[in-house]
Amino acid sequence: MTQFIPLILIVLVFYFLIVRPQQKRQRDLQALISNLKTGDRIITTGGIIGTVTQMRETSLLIRSADKSIIEIARSAVAGIQGEEEEKK
Template identity: 55%
Template sequence: MNENFQAILLNVLPLLAIIVIAYFAMIRPQQKRNQKQNALINNLQKGDRVITVGGIHGTVKSTGAQTITLMVGRNQELTFDKLAIRDKRPS
């Protein structure tokens, strides 16, 4: 019975090692990026300067539950999903 256990352990151990490496190499960094993006979106305030995923630069005019309105020019407003915000620029 001891030999069977060792054989099973030798077969399962590499698979477990691959799963652990995949978690720390791919899954965990993605979770951290998602947390950072969610914090950025949740902390947006009127007057913040942002960049959308499409490369549009604008200033936050108002925020809703799922949307954000940006001033992108003189009296030009665009409404985006909050998920379309890529980054916040320094004021």
């Protein structure tokens, strides 16, 4: 039984230092994506910055330049550009 105590401690430390913070970030990102609205300025996981022009069930249309409209998956949203600047 005493052989398993260090293993159990390692698993607990791993859970609290790695898994829980990742789950919180994932929940926060899902909340951010579900609260997006037309006009929000976003940044994608690929680094594209644009303004949401239309929202669909599983995708968004963003305007990244004057006349450039791009359709992206909702899962490609990394964050809202204004919020990232506020955190710095």
